[in-house]
Amino acid sequence: MPTFKFEAMDTTGGEVKDVVDALSEEEAQQKIKQMGYFVTKITEVATAKKGKGKKKGPRKKGKTFVIGGVSGKQLCTFTRQFSTLQDAGLPVLRSLKILEGQMKPSALKNALIDVVDDVESGSTLSEAFAKHPKCFDRLYVNMVKAGEAGGALEIILQRLADFKEKSQSLKRKIIGAMVYPVVVILVAVLILTFIMLWIIPKFEKIFKDFNMKLPWMTEMLMATANWFGKYWYLLPLFPLCFWLTIKLIRLNRTGAYAVDRVKLWFPVFGMIIEKTIVARTTRTLGTLVSSGVPILESLSIVKETCTNAVFERMYQRIYESIREGDTIAQPLKESRLVDDMVVNMVDVGEETGDLDTMLYKIADVYDEEVNVLVAGMISLLEPLMIVFLGVTIGAIVIALFLPLIKLLEGLSK
Secondary structure, eight states, X not given: OOEEEEEEEOTTSOEEEEEEEOSSHHHHHHHHHHTTOEEEEEEEEOOHHHHHSOOOOOOOOOOOOOOSOOOHHHHHHHHHHHHHHHHTTOOHHHHHHHHHHHSOSSHHHHHHHHHHHHHHTTOOHHHHHHTOTTTSOHHHHHXXXXXXXXXXXXXXXXXXXXXXXXXXXXXXXXXXXHHHHHHHHHHHHHHHHHIIIIIHHHHHHXXXXXTOOOOHHHHHHHHHHHHHHHHGGGXXXXXXXXXXXXXXXXXXXXXXXXXXXXXXXXXTHHHHHHHHHHXXXXXXXXXXXXXXXXXXXXXXXXXXXXXXXXXXXXXXXXXXXXXXXXXSHHHHHHHTOXXXXXXXXXXXXXXXXXXXXXXXHHHHHHHHHHHHHHHHHHHHHHHHHHHHHHHHHHHHHHHHHHHHHHHHHHHHO
């Protein structure tokens, strides 16, 4: 009967190392659980008999060439499925093999193939995940590591799945809300392009045939249409140059801070950006704290998820405050980036030792505020776009029909 060497955690959190005889790894896992231990590492011990027999070759690689990384939706689905399998009591290795086998060719599948091999070789799950930072970020790895250390991997995976799903839900709502204005703007651009390239040149030919003196408004329209017809290919360069300029400015730390600060000053967009960052970072911090990740490590991870230099500086000050033995609430208040409600809830959470719950509540409140702001912005954009299109098309019609009216008046005399 094969022998399996294992490392596990007992009910007090102590580390246990021992061996167990079983027909398969799954049976070994069950035996170890019956002993009251939580398995963190298990490997089959090679015997002399096995050494004389067939050598176990490396597991067949099923990697494929893929372009792109791992989408948030794909990682969210994997985390939820992994959480369900662990909750059902399946061994980690068996769960990974099931998920890898049913997954379509992708960057995540390639990573899972390596993860399965590493776990089979004796690595812990967090160590295997850490080798693929493009798929599993620091937040993911540290939460899994905390779950392994605390003997509650299935609970941690459930929290991680909930966190990923809520983050994806907020992202989908924002993207979904922006679809309508983007479509309207694209249609408006196409209509104006058609008018400039095909309609106005025909009117210009008519006016030249009659040798008419054109009003200033019509002359300006004709000059614009001619420029557009000759140099239309330069128009995409304007947003491209603007984007490159911003990228170059952001290469410098001071420049990045200035750009991110200006973003937060925009009337409606700034508030959406600010509240989205607060919702995401507080939910991330709450998830890490509730999972048992040390507070300093949690703050370091949260700082990386900000995507905004202004908030990164705020979390750096919080990190330094905690390292010196102070509170989170004080540097949070001094930053003036969040409402007093956030500061007070964090302060209460620190005093009562229920910080993670308070952070979840803050995230929920800010998620709702982001939804309201996005809906309000869409409601504001709709009439603004209609007015813009109306004024633009109206100005073009007036500029074209003024000479026609003069022409008709001249013919009627």
